[in-house]
Amino acid sequence: MNIAWKEIKKNKVRFSILGSIVFLVSLLTFIISGLANGLSQDNAALIKDLPNGQFYMNKNADENYNLSRIDSSTQDKMLNKQKDAVALSIQMGFLNDEAGKQQSVAFVTSTDSKLFQNVKKGEIVLDRSMEEDGIKIGDTLTNNQYSGKFIVKGFVDQKKYSHAPVAYISMEDYKEIYRVDEMQMIFVPGGDSTQAVAGLQSFSNKEFLNTISSYKAEQMSLNMIVWFLVVISGMLFAIFFYMMNVQKIGLYGILKAIGVKTSALFKMMWTQMVFITVIALVLSVTLSQVFNMIAPEGMPFSLTPETTVQLSIVFLIIGFIGATLSGLQIKKVEPLQAIQQGEV
Numbered sequence: 179m180n181i182a183w184k185e186i187k188k189n190k191v192r193f194s195i196l197g198s199i200v201f202l203v204s205l206l207t208f209i210i211s212g213l214a215n216g217l218s219q220d221n222a223a224l225i226k227d228l229p230n231g232q233f234y235m236n237k238n239a240d241e242n243y244n245l246s247r248i249d250s251s252t253q254d255k256m257l258n259k260q261k262d263a264v265a266l267s268i269q270m271g272f273l274n275d276e277a278g279k280q281q282s283v284a285f286v287t288s289t290d291s292k293l294f295q296n297v298k299k300g301e302i303v304l305d306r307s308m309e310e311d312g313i314k315i316g317d318t319l320t321n322n323q324y325s326g327k328f329i330v331k332g333f334v335d336q337k338k339y340s341h342a343p344v345a346y347i348s349m350e351d352y353k354e355i356y357r358v359d360e361m362q363m364i365f366v367p368g369g370d371s372t373q374a375v376a377g378l379q380s381f382s383n384k385e386f387l388n389t390i391s392s393y394k395a396e397q398m399s400l401n402m403i404v405w406f407l408v409v410i411s412g413m414l415f416a417i418f419f420y421m422m423n424v425q426k427i428g429l430y431g432i433l434k435a436i437g438v439k440t441s442a443l444f445k446m447m448w449t450q451m452v453f454i455t456v457i458a459l460v461l462s463v464t465l466s467q468v469f470n471m472i473a474p475e476g477m478p479f480s481l482t483p484e485t486t487v488q489l490s491i492v493f494l495i496i497g498f499i500g501a502t503l504s505g506l507q508i509k510k511v512e513p514l515q516a517i518q519q520g521e522v
Contacts, residue, residue: 186450193454196418200411201458204493207407208466211485214400216478221393224268224286224339225386228293231367233386234378241379241389243268247360252377256364257289264291265361267352268339273302273319273328281308281319284339287352293367295334295346302328305343309333323355340392408489408496415500419447423507430508443508451501452494459490 186193219226234256239246253265266288272280283304288294295303302319313319319328328347337344353359364378373380381389388394423430430443463486473479 183449185446186453192418192422193450196414197454197458199414200455200493200497201462203407203411203414204459204489205462205465207404207411207489207493208462208481208486209469210400210407211404211489212466212470212479212481214397214404215482215485216480217396217400218393219336219480220338220341220478221396222339222387222390223336224284224344225383227336228365228383229367230383231365232370232373233381233383234364234366234375235362235381237377237379239379241381243362243386243389246362247358248362248364249377250360252375253361253364256366256375260366262291262368263364263366264293265289265364266294267356267358267362269352269356269362270340270342271321271323271345271355273321273345275311275313275319276317281311281313282342283308283345284342285352285355286339286344286346287349289349289361293365295332297331297346297348299348299350300326300329301331301348303332303334303346304330305337305345306333306335307338307343321355324351325354326351340390404489408492411493412496412500415451415497416504418504419451419501420504420507423447423505440509444502444505447501447505447508448498451497455494455497459493463490 234248235241235243235246236248248265257263257265266286269285270282271285272282274280286294288296290296297303304313313330315330315332317330319330321328328351334344334346347355349361366373433443434440466481466486470479470481
């Protein structure tokens with residue numbers, strides 16, 4: 179342990195450079211992870227806030243909810259059999275405010291359920307982000323495909339779908355706007371994936387999210403960047419400690435010759451790795467949380483403590499693996515040969 183601290187003090191510049199690189203890589207990873215989580219919520223908060231369960235769509239829809247239609251007899255059968263089941267439909271559209279300005283929304287309607295807002299004909303409940311656009315309770319909104327007017331009855335927090343605010347409307351109004359009689363999906367909270375329904379295909383919450391093309395492509399790209407940065411940090415540790423170990427072959431030979439065990443040399447290297455990583459992570463976590471608090475309100479950024487802890491643990495594990503792999507050469511060092519090599 180003492181040797182590890184002495185070496186850090188002696189080579190402050192080297193270890194400071196490694197620590198700075200780890201700090202920058204980890205900070206970038208936290209920021210991108212926060213953006214990924216924020217965009218995930220902005221894209222599919224409506225689905226992510228639901229309890230675990232099973233979504234059912236028509237098999238002929240090719241895993242595209244827009245093409246799915248649930249037969250009314252099948253719907254009635256499932257709703258009667260499953261107490262908490264709900265039939266729902268989601269469709270992108272727009273609303274005209276009182277000034278004639280169009281607002282993009284995701285229209286949502288469902289059968290009676292505590293999981294969704296249930297409204298009467300002519301009423302509408304909106305995501306709170308539309309309140310920031312100047313819409314108030316009691317305002318009247320219109321749609322070109324709807325013969326009447328919508329009265330704003332209230333707002334709900336964090337209900338987005340496909341980066342658009344959700345607009346809850348009645349089934350009657352939905353059917354008039356989109357000229358359909360069937361619902362698109364059935365959701366069964368806590369449903370069993372082994373329960374098969376003739377003509378329907380089931381999806382877990384996660385599987386259903388992956389059927390949304392924009393969500394899948396967006397999350398895959400951002401998560402790939404996050405893990406790529408994590409791998410880079412591991413490679414940095416491996417390369418840094420490998421170069422350090424090459425330069426210290428003679429020193430290791432002397433230490434082994436006087437009875438220092440290989441395990442003690444590994445502990446010295448691990449101590450240095452943990453010291454550098456912890457300091458870098460403390461700084462990057464602090465700055466990323468500050469950014470989380472001061473990020474512009476319209477920016478989809480969400481870095482939760484759980485995500486922060488998980489990524490920090492991953493960085494420590496990757497650093498440990500990188501340092502250990504680079505230190506395998508220590509085990510092969512022969513004292514006499516190493517001392518002679520150091521003299522040359």
